[in-house]
Amino acid sequence: MNQSIKPGDNPDLTEERLSGTFDTNSMAAVIYGSDKLAQRRREISEAVSRIPELQDSKPCPFMTREEKILEGSRKSAILNRLLPGLIDLDSFEETVFIHQEVIGIEGHPLALHESLFIPPIATQGTDEQQKKWLGRAQRREIIGCYAQTELGHGSNLRALETTATFDISSQEFILNSPTITSLKWWPGALGKSANWSIVIANLIVHDKNHGPHPFMVQLRDEKSHEPLPGITVGDIGPKMAFNGADNGFLGFENYRIPRENMLMRHSKVTPDGGYIRPPHAKIGYSGMVRVRSRMAAEQGLFLAHALTIAVRYSAIRRQGYLEDRSREVKVLDYQTQQHRLFPSIARAYAFIFCGFETIRLYDQLLIDVQNGNTSGMADLHALTSGLKSVVTHQTGEGIEQARMACGGHGYSMASYISEIYGVAIGGCTYEGENMVMLLQLARYLVKSIEMIQNGKSKNLGPMVAYLAANESEIDLNLGPNEYLKVFQYAARSQAWRATEKFQKLRNSGMSKEQAWNQASVELTRASRLHTRLYIMSTFINHVGSVVDQKIKKVLIDLLNVHITYEVMDIGIYVQGLLSSDQMDLIRNQLYVSLETIRPNAVSLVDSFQISDMQLRSVLGRRDGNVYENLFKWAKSCPLNDKDVLESVTKYLKPMMDKSKL
Ligand SMILES: CCCCC/C=C\C/C=C\C/C=C\C/C=C\C/C=C\CCC(=O)SCCNC(=O)CCNC(=O)[C@H](O)C(C)(C)COP(=O)(O)OP(=O)(O)OC[C@H]1O[C@@H](n2cnc3c(N)ncnc32)[C@H](O)[C@@H]1OP(=O)(O)O
Numbered sequence: 001m002n003q004s005i006k007p008g009d010n011p012d013l014t015e016e017r018l019s020g021t022f023d024t025n026s027m028a029a030v031i032y033g034s035d036k037l038a039q040r041r042r043e044i045s046e047a048v049s050r051i052p053e054l055q056d057s058k059p060c061p062f063m064t065r066e067e068k069i070l071e072g073s074r075k076s077a078i079l080n081r082l083l084p085g086l087i088d089l090d091s092f093e094e095t096v097f098i099h100q101e102v103i104g105i106e107g108h109p110l111a112l113h114e115s116l117f118i119p120p121i122a123t124q125g126t127d128e129q130q131k132k133w134l135g136r137a138q139r140r141e142i143i144g145c146y147a148q149t150e151l152g153h154g155s156n157l158r159a160l161e162t163t164a165t166f167d168i169s170s171q172e173f174i175l176n177s178p179t180i181t182s183l184k185w186w187p188g189a190l191g192k193s194a195n196w197s198i199v200i201a202n203l204i205v206h207d208k209n210h211g212p213h214p215f216m217v218q219l220r221d222e223k224s225h226e227p228l229p230g231i232t233v234g235d236i237g238p239k240m241a242f243n244g245a246d247n248g249f250l251g252f253e254n255y256r257i258p259r260e261n262m263l264m265r266h267s268k269v270t271p272d273g274g275y276i277r278p279p280h281a282k283i284g285y286s287g288m289v290r291v292r293s294r295m296a297a298e299q300g301l302f303l304a305h306a307l308t309i310a311v312r313y314s315a316i317r318r319q320g321y322l323e324d325r326s327r328e329v330k331v332l333d334y335q336t337q338q339h340r341l342f343p344s345i346a347r348a349y350a351f352i353f354c355g356f357e358t359i360r361l362y363d364q365l366l367i368d369v370q371n372g373n374t375s376g377m378a379d380l381h382a383l384t385s386g387l388k389s390v391v392t393h394q395t396g397e398g399i400e401q402a403r404m405a406c407g408g409h410g411y412s413m414a415s416y417i418s419e420i421y422g423v424a425i426g427g428c429t430y431e432g433e434n435m436v437m438l439l440q441l442a443r444y445l446v447k448s449i450e451m452i453q454n455g456k457s458k459n460l461g462p463m464v465a466y467l468a469a470n471e472s473e474i475d476l477n478l479g480p481n482e483y484l485k486v487f488q489y490a491a492r493s494q495a496w497r498a499t500e501k502f503q504k505l506r507n508s509g510m511s512k513e514q515a516w517n518q519a520s521v522e523l524t525r526a527s528r529l530h531t532r533l534y535i536m537s538t539f540i541n542h543v544g545s546v547v548d549q550k551i552k553k554v555l556i557d558l559l560n561v562h563i564t565y566e567v568m569d570i571g572i573y574v575q576g577l578l579s580s581d582q583m584d585l586i587r588n589q590l591y592v593s594l595e596t597i598r599p600n601a602v603s604l605v606d607s608f609q610i611s612d613m614q615l616r617s618v619l620g621r622r623d624g625n626v627y628e629n630l631f632k633w634a635k636s637c638p639l640n641d642k643d644v645l646e647s648v649t650k651y652l653k654p655m656m657d658k659s660k661l
């Protein structure tokens with residue numbers, strides 16, 4: 001049963017919901033990992049909807065940037081007061097969820113506090129440092145950000161220029177931004193809101209540069225909020241989206257902090273200027289891995305937002321005719337519309353399933369690292385590097401298709417899809433530019449192939465074991481596991497092709513760096529295929545573990561959309577494996593699977609259970625009453641406050657008057 005049906009809804013949408021074959025609350029439990037977690041989301045949405053001061057003061061598209069920041073701050077402050085009665089304060093998921101519900105996706109002054117400021121203190125701070133700052137941060141006595149990227153460098157962390165020089169005589173670090181390019185640039189909440197920051201700076205002791213390390217740095221006076229002497233700080237200006245956040249710039253001039261402000265759980269500077277190395281050279285990068293490990297689920301949900309809007313709207317939008325000339329059809333009945341939207345629904349589910357899996361893997365790694373075992377770091381770094389890149393890219397593509405699927409109204413901010421798109425595609429850049437991260441995964445793939453070449457296949461981890469197989473024929477009777485083999489073939493042959501290209505260039509006498517660069521397009525292709533294979537296999541395993549038979553049936557239908565679409569999409573890589581008859585068979589299976597999923601399309605997006613408040617879309621309203629509300633929305637546009645604007649009286653009217661003979 002679809003739990004979204006209510007009296008007064010658009011009958012076309014009710015019809016769709018009645019045609020669903022499964023219970024949407026049960027599906028939500030599968031999506032979010034348990035009935036309890038799904039139930040908590042519903043309870044929080046419900047509780048928030050009853051609190052007048054948490055409602056939007058006006059639609060976000062009608063707000064200026066300053067109003068967005070003000071509104072985000074107003075709601076953050078109210079939330080901080082009300083949170084204890086609304087959520088489990090120890091739950092990161094509930095904290096993120098309630099902020100997204102109340103404030104939305106356009107960013108706010110605390111958006112980075114929970115995800116990038118608190119975790120480094122908790123994982124890289126010593127027990128004393130945690131005692132000193134963690135409670136204050138959690139109670140929000142201080143607001144923090146994460147300042148790593150500089151004007152001149154974001155990807156290449158080795159070239160960061162900010163310095164933290166240890167001064168033994170005063171037992172302080174002296175922070176400096178020696179050049180214009182060394183200004184910190186981009187950190188969210190830095191511009192106007194944060195008064196503390198984790199700052200990544202090159203640690204210099206006795207004139208030796210030990211590379212980037214994290215420091216706890218106070219930026220603003222806790223009473224006046226004025227920048228402290230030696231600090232230059234401000235907002236970097238409007239962005240493509242995410243304008244409720246104040247991304248900022250930051251410079252230091254001989255700014256001193258106590259020795260105890262370097263986060264010293266792993267690397268240490270002793271009072272006499274000794275340096276103690278961390279147990280793994282890249283342990284300081286683990287905050288980034290944490291965020292990347294959460295991005296597949298986060299991005300899957302961005303895609304889910306856009307699809308909820310586009311699928312619901314496509315069910316109430318009637319345009320053109322099929323057989324019956326007496327009534328126009330729902331645009332959702334067009335095969336092209338289904339082909340545009342349904343594979344993305346499958347991907348959204350797949351990304352979320354993968355995302356919860358990588359969050360679990362990160363949590364496990366954290367425990368291992370705290371116990372001194374860093375052996376899993378390289379694997380998770382490779383996995384999350386590829387996953388964040390593929391998922392953000394495909395999410396962007398899926399959201400843009402969802403916008404076009406809504407025709408003209410998709411282009412209006414009333415759909416809200418452009419904002420979702422703008423925020424989501426930021427993910428292609430932040431937390432590691434996608435190409436750069438694909439190349440990180442490629443290093444891992446090349447190393448794995450070199451192990452095979454050196455006769456050490458048995459040392460390969462489970463995620464890359466397929467690279468050593470030798471599949472060259474596929475059964476025509478294609479089930480999920482055969483599709484997986486097709487994908488393995490594609491990923492494997494591309495990984496070998498790219499590696500061999502790199503090796504050939506090396507053998508021709510080229511330097512490692514040049515050879516890598518000349519093979520890099522092929523290498524990134526290998527990384528994408530490897531990651532898409534991982535997503536597919538996680539999807540298959542996840543569906544296999546579902547117990548509720550009605551839910552399982554529809555998830556198998558969705559999986560069929562996914563595997564057939566994905567294999568068609570990589571046709572060029574499987575030409576040596578599949579005959580044209582087999583490709584035709586797969587193409588036809590895709591069309592059949594689109595038809596099979598059609599009656600459940602609305603129920604599948606309803607199962608994401610994204611409230612109207614969170615969706616902030618006139619087109620995507622749960623009740624489907626779009627047209628009257630679009631008209632209401634347009635009338636409430638501030639431009640319509642007056643019939644005759646100054647633009648007319650001051651310029652257009654005099655121009656027209658002058659032009660009159
Ligand atoms: C209150 C609740 C709020 C909730 C929010 C609510 C609503 C908001 C709604 C939505 C949110 C939406 C949007 C969010 C908005 C904002 C964005 C948020 C965050 C963005 C933050 C940032 O962007 S922080 C900056 C991130 N920067 C980067 O990612 C930089 C990328 N570069 C690198 O990571 C590195 O430079 C590098 C890995 C590319 C290269 O490093 P380098 O040191 O040069 O190493 P290499 O020589 O290449 O490799 C050496 C070796 O090391 C291995 N390695 C590298 N990294 C790691 C690692 N992390 N772990 C393990 N190993 C690693 C690498 O593989 C090599 O190994 P081999 O030699 O064996 O090959």
Ligand SMILES: Cc1cc2nc3c(=O)[nH]c(=O)nc-3n(C[C@H](O)[C@H](O)[C@H](O)COP(=O)(O)OP(=O)(O)OC[C@H]3O[C@@H](n4cnc5c(N)ncnc54)[C@H](O)[C@@H]3O)c2cc1C
Nearest residue numbers: 146147148149153154155186187188426430431432433435
């Ligand atoms: C919305 C948003 C929020 C952000 N929030 C934060 C934050 O809170 N804190 C923070 O510290 N930073 C933040 N950032 C910064 C972000 O992490 C960086 O912008 C990102 O890591 C990319 O670095 P870059 O800007 O230097 O890109 P560049 O590296 O300059 O990328 C430019 C181009 O060069 C290519 N390129 C670069 N290196 C290589 C290479 N080795 N091989 C092949 N191609 C290469 C890239 O693929 C890309 O096409 C944020 C950015 C955005 C957009």
